[in-house]
Amino acid sequence: MIDDALSRRAALGVALLPGSPLDSADLDRLVRWRDxxxxRAGDAAEALALARDIAPHVGGGVSTATRxxxxxxxxRADLTVARAVEPHLDAQDILATATAVDLAAIGAGPSSTWGVFAAESPDTRLEAQDRPPAARLSGTKPWCSLAGRLSHALVTAHTDRGSRALFAVALGSAAITVRDDAWVARGLSGVPSGPVDFHDVSAVPVGADGWYLERAGFAWGGIGVAAIWWGGALGLADSLARSASTREPDQIALSHLGAVDAALHAAGVSLAHAAAIVDAGGATRSEARILAARTRSIVARAVEETLSRCGHSLGPAPLALDAEHARRVADLTLYVRQHHAERDDAALGRALVTEGAR
Incomplete structure (x- = not known):
């Protein structure tokens, strides 16, 4: 029986950032949300109900480490559920910090479910035209997760002033075409993230041009996604711990278990460090961007090492015969590719050179 920090975390089944200041009520909620x-594993529609339940408990005033x-x-419980929950919470944060957003104009309320569509593609473009007091969106937006199941979304679009701005839209309009058939992924198959076509759709501005991308919260949201990668990797590490606990492990299995524990602990410390900086406030936009890039890179490397070592240690059996494990590997392999590997590392290097941060 292996009795170490990794297996103790697995027994609890939650994912606490090292040093997280959680009280008993926080822990009880984590256990309930885990359950x-x-x-709801694999069911994005059910996950949206969980997102609405969680939002009041991880909003303003709650520590970033707790969130x-x-x-x-x-x-750690299920990546499909996490993939559906995260953008709803991100949208709530964005709307809480924006001013004078007329959500009633698009029929949004407490029961609304939200996505955030901010990706860009060289092949598509979404344009916004001012028609006060609203705006009109036309064009195609790529990577729109669950657009066919959400009631509303925050969407970035190019303005006629040569910038990008954020807009709130209702997704039930007949002027919106969701192309879920473009999503052929085997990972996160329950979270279709294909393109969406907008045909002169009414939208409500959220902040001024550039506000969404320039705020420190944009960087903090990117680290929140990395926390999900980390949690998903902890779920894979649970498989390693169970394997070592149910049969006598050899030195190779022990080596993989120890290396994964060290990598994920380091990633957790990096996330905890970032959470403390977020809560301390005062980070400049440059500092926030660099911290996010560093943290995401550290976590992504730990996730990739976990995926590799799990494959080497456990072999093909769980990939072929254990549906939960196979789905987690496929989901996490796709999800972590939101980190663009060497390209994101190069962007970090560029920021260090041009902005002089260390």
């Missing part, structure tokens, strides 16, 4: 995520621990705990 809810397990019940990211919640995301990681849900991801």
């Amino acid at each position: 809810d995520a397990r019940l 990211w621990s919640a995301l990681a705990t849900i991801a």
Whole structure:
């Protein structure tokens, strides 16, 4: 029986950032959300109900470590559920910090479910035209997760002033075409993220041009996604721990188990460090961007090492015969590719050179 930090975390089944200041009520909620995520495993539609339940408990005034621990705990249980929950929470944060957003104009309320569509593609473009008091969106937006199941979304679009701005839209309009058939992924198959066509759709501005991308919260949201990668990797590490506990492990299995524990602990410390900086406030946009890039890179490397070592240690059997494990590997392999590997490392290097941060 292997009795180490990794297996103790597995027994609890939550994902706490190292040093997280959680009280008993916080921990009880994490355990409940873990159980809810397990019940909703693979079902994005059910996950949206969980997102509405979680939002009031991880909004303003809650420590960032608690918030990211919640995301990681849900991801440890099921990545499909986490992938549906995260953008809803991100949208709530964005709307809470924006001013004078007329959500009633698009029929949004407490029961709304939200996505955030901010990706860009060289092949598509979404344009916004001012028609006060609203705006009109036309064109195609790529990578729109669950657009066919959400009631509303925050969407970035190019303005006629040569910038990008954020807009709130209702997704039920007949002027919106969701192309779920473009999503052929085997990972996160329950979270279709194909393109969406907008045909002169009414939208409500959220902040001024550039506000969404320039705010520090944009970087913090990117680290929140990394917390989900980390939680998903902890779920894979659970498989290693169970394997070592149910049969006598050889030195190779022990080596993989130890290396994964060290890598994921380091990633957790990096996330905890970032959470403390977020809560301390005062980070400049440059500092926030660099911290996010560093943290995401550290976590992505730990996730990739976990995927590799699990494959080497456990062999093909769980990939072929264990549906939960196979789905987690496929989901996490796709999800972590939101980190663009060497390209994101190069962007970090460029920021260090041009902005002089260390």
